[in-house]
Amino acid sequence: MLGTLLALPTDITGGTYFGFGNFQIQSGNLIVIVVMLVLFVLALVLPFPGSGRSK
Amino acid sequence: MTTTLEPKAGETAAPETEELHTWTGKTRQWLIKVLPSDKLLPEGQPSYVASWIYVFGMGAIASLVYIIISGVILSLNGPAWYHVSALGHFVNSTHLWSVELFFIFMVVHLWGKYWMAAWRGGRVLTWITGVVSFAVSIVAGFTGYLLQTNFDSQWIAFQAKDALNAVGIGAWFNVANLGQIFMWHIVLLPLAVAVIVALHVVLIRVHGVVPPIDAAETDAQLTETAAAHTEGGAR
Numbered sequence: 008m009l010g011t012l013l014a015l016p017t018d019i020t021g022g023t024y025f026g027f028g029n030f031q032i033q034s035g036n037l038i039v040i041v042v043m044l045v046l047f048v049l050a051l052v053l054p055f056p057g058s059g060r061s062k
Numbered sequence: 063m064t065t066t067l068e069p070k071a072g073e074t075a076a077p078e079t080e081e082l083h084t085w086t087g088k089t090r091q092w093l094i095k096v097l098p099s100d101k102l103l104p105e106g107q108p109s110y111v112a113s114w115i116y117v118f119g120m121g122a123i124a125s126l127v128y129i130i131i132s133g134v135i136l137s138l139n140g141p142a143w144y145h146v147s148a149l150g151h152f153v154n155s156t157h158l159w160s161v162e163l164f165f166i167f168m169v170v171h172l173w174g175k176y177w178m179a180a181w182r183g184g185r186v187l188t189w190i191t192g193v194v195s196f197a198v199s200i201v202a203g204f205t206g207y208l209l210q211t212n213f214d215s216q217w218i219a220f221q222a223k224d225a226l227n228a229v230g231i232g233a234w235f236n237v238a239n240l241g242q243i244f245m246w247h248i249v250l251l252p253l254a255v256a257v258i259v260a261l262h263v264v265l266i267r268v269h270g271v272v273p274p275i276d277a278a279e280t281d282a283q284l285t286e287t288a289a290a291h292t293e294g295g296a297r
Contacts, residue, residue: 039166047170050114057112 110277118171125164132157180272191262202251208243
């Protein structure tokens with residue numbers, strides 16, 4: 008019984024972490040933050056379709 | 063008894079309030095005054111809304127709609143379906159990814175509104191309902207992670223339980239009680255998020271979409287802050 012439990016596949020991993028001195032962040036969290044920042048900047052910079060001469 | 067409640071476009075300012083003496087009539091009169099139909103379902107929006115920074119609120123709502131639809135499908139089929147079958151796995155995954163999109167859109171929406179000081183022009187309640195919906199959504203997302211029924215969710219629950227017990231809500235929000243957290247996740251918290259988001263949208267309809275700071279002079283809400291909010295609509 009214990010043997011079969013131990014043989015169960017476990018996909019628990021620590022994940023990939025990036026560290027800068029005391030600061031440490033997991034790759035998934037970093038990706039989400041970067042995506043949000045990129046979206047924010049693009050939303051300010053890119054022209055909105057169909058808004059030719061809006062103020 | 064007989065009252066004429068015809069909200070005219072120009073002068074809706076003070077309709078006859080004397081005649082009404084039932085709560086239904088008074089509520090109707092107040093609703094028509096605060097949220098006339100052309101504000102509730104407007105034909106157009108001000109020109110400054112034609113910008114990408116104004117789409118993220120609706121992006122978050124679209125994500126929320128998908129979260130609720132996929133959540134209903136998961137609820138109707140149950141864990142025995144979504145933990146085992148391929149299609150169940152897929153729907154469960156889209157439920158997670160729509161939550162990721164929901165939070166991404168909501169945070170970009172928050173940044174945009176923060177930097178344009180969106181609480182201007184009597185829009186404080188709109189701002190506050192946005193903050194509350196963000197907070198409640200975090201709790202809803204947290205309970206979702208607890209329902210994975212794997213080592214991850216067990217780890218998250220036992221990291222959180224001491225803090226929740228310390229603030230005294232451990233009995234009603236017991237992260238180690240899977241059935242209770244399941245009910246929080248599929249009944250109470252979705253209801254709370256839906257109600258607060260609906261209120262947020264209604265308040266945006268009442269007060270109008272906030273203009274950029276350099277277009278503030280075009281905002282009826284801002285130019286008439288002292289007066290009653292009985293202007294037609296920001297155009």
